[in-house]
Amino acid sequence: QVQLVESGGGLVQAGGSLRLSCATSGRTFSRSPMAWFRQAPGKEREFVAVISWSGGRSYYADSVKGRFTITRGNANNVVYLQMNSLKPEDTAVYYCAADSQSLYPSRDTSNYDYWGQGTQVTVSS
DSSP: OOEEEEEOOEEEETTOOEEEEEEEESSOOTTSOEEEEEEOTTSOOEEEEEEOTTSSOEEEOTTTTTTEEEEEETTTTEEEEEEOSOOGGGOEEEEEEEOTTOSSOOOOGGGOOEEOOOEEEEEEO
């Protein structure tokens, strides 16, 4: 059974930091771009960051650029999202996703065929 399991969410004050992790199991994603998305209450799921299968390229939403960093490690079976200078508007459920059908990083949710269950991030003002 393929699983993506996020962890590391929680409650933090504005200006603080959190590090999200996404551990994969059941198959290898070493040749898959992997991404983080988020969904706030009443809003659509939105792109946050994506990293190429090699880890050599990464792209970010404008709203998080310069504050968030996506990395992957452990033979590409784990993906991280380091979130610094958090703002209340970053409050959302954060989802990890993998695109097993393409080598190219995408910002489009429809390209991702494996998803985690999500982890809540709440930033207080």
